[in-house]
Amino acid sequence: MSVKVPTGIRELDRMLDGGMLRGEVTLFLHDIGAGHNYILSEIIKNHCQMGGCVLLVLTSTSSQQFISLIKSVICPENCIVIDCVSPQNVFSAEYYIENPSRAFDIFLSMKNAREALNSKVGERKIPPLVCFYSLSPLFINFEPNEVVQFFNKNVKEAMRLGTIEYYLLSSGITDNSTEKRLQALANTVILLRSEFRDHRRQNYLQIIKHASGVPYPEEKQYSIIKRDEATPEIVFSTPTLRPQW
Numbered sequence: 244m245s246v247k248v249p250t251g252i253r254e255l256d257r258m259l260d261g262g263m264l265r266g267e268v269t270l271f272l273h274d275i276g277a278g279h280n281y282i283l284s285e286i287i288k289n290h291c292q293m294g295g296c297v298l299l300v301l302t303s304t305s306s307q308q309f310i311s312l313i314k315s316v317i318c319p320e321n322c323i324v325i326d327c328v329s330p331q332n333v334f335s336a337e338y339y340i341e342n343p344s345r346a347f348d349i350f351l352s353m354k355n356a357r358e359a360l361n362s363k364v365g366e367r368k369i370p371p372l373v374c375f376y377s378l379s380p381l382f383i384n385f386e387p388n389e390v391v392q393f394f395n396k397n398v399k400e401a402m403r404l405g406t407i408e409y410y411l412l413s414s415g416i417t418d419n420s421t422e423k424r425l426q427a428l429a430n431t432v433i434l435l436r437s438e439f440r441d442h443r444r445q446n447y448l449q450i451i452k453h454a455s456g457v458p459y460p461e462e463k464q465y466s467i468i469k470r471d472e473a474t475p476e477i478v479f480s481t482p483t484l485r486p487q488w
Contacts, residue, residue, distance in 0.1 A: 248369065248407055251289025252282065254479040258450055258460045259431070265370045265405035267454050268398045270429035272414050272422070277435035277446050278467045279411060281475050284312035286409065287374060291316040295369035296360045298406075300353060301326045302380045309376055312475075321363075323356045325349070327380075346385050346393035353397065357404050370405050373397075377411035378425070387421045391428070398428050430454035436462075448479075 247262035256262050263269065273279040287297055299322060301310075310332055317324075319334040326332050327349060330339045338356060343349055353373070360371040375397075381390045394410065401408045412425065414434075426432045432452035438445055449462040464480040 273435040274437040277437040373408040
C-alpha cells in the first residue's frame with residue numbers, strides 16, 4: 244500500500260484522505276485574494292520540515308510575496324528554483340530562464356531539476372515536491388494548446404519519477420474548454436474560491452476532482468489569520484451545532 248505524504252494542513256489532509264501519493268499532480272484553481280500563497284507556502288514548509296526537497300518554478304511577477312513566506316525553509320541544499328521572471332530568487336544561474344521562447348524550454352529545465360532532486364532522496368524516502376507558480380502567465384505568452392501539452396508532459400514526468408506536484412492557475416484566465424482539459428489531466432483539482440459577504444471577504448476550499456475517485460467532501464470555509472506576518476495561520480471554520488429544544 245502506497246504511503247500518502249501529508250500537506251501539513253489538517254483539514255486539507257482530511258479532505259484528501261491523508262495527503263498526496265507519489266506521482267500525483269494537483270491543480271489549484273484560485274480566485275484572486277483566496278489565500279493560495281499561504282496554503283501553498285504551508286505545504287512547502289511542511290515538506291521541508293519532513294526532510295523533503297522542493298522544485299520551485301516561478302513564472303509570475305507576483306512571486307516575491309510567495310518567496311518571502313517560505314524563505315526560512317528553502318536553501319540550495321533542499322530546493323531548486325527555476326525563475327522565468329528575475330534571477331534574484333535563483334540559487335544557481337543554471338536554472339534562470341530569461342524570456343523563454345517556448346513552454347518546452349521550461350519543461351526541459353524542470354526535467355533536469357527533477358532528476359537532480361531525485362538523486363537527493365535520502366533514507367526517509369520522501370519524494371521531491373514540485374510547485375509551479377503559476378500556469379496563468381503561460382497563457383499570456385504561449386498558445387493554449389502549447390500550455391496544455393506542457394502540463395501533460397509534466398504529469399507524465401511526475402508519474403515516471405514519483406514526485407508530488409502542485410500547479411496554480413487563476414480561475415478564468417483562459418477559456419472554459421482549455422481549463423477543463425487541464426482539469427482532466429490532473430489527478431486532483433482543488434478550487435479556492437473567494438467572495439464578499441456583508442463587506443467581508445470569505446474564502447472557500449472545495450475538491451472538485453479526487454485521484455481516488457471517492458465522493459468529494461463538502462466545501463470548507465477558511466480564513467487567513469495574520470497574527471504574525473511571517474507565520475500566518477490557515478483556520479478552517481467548524482460548523483456550530485445548535486442545541487435541540
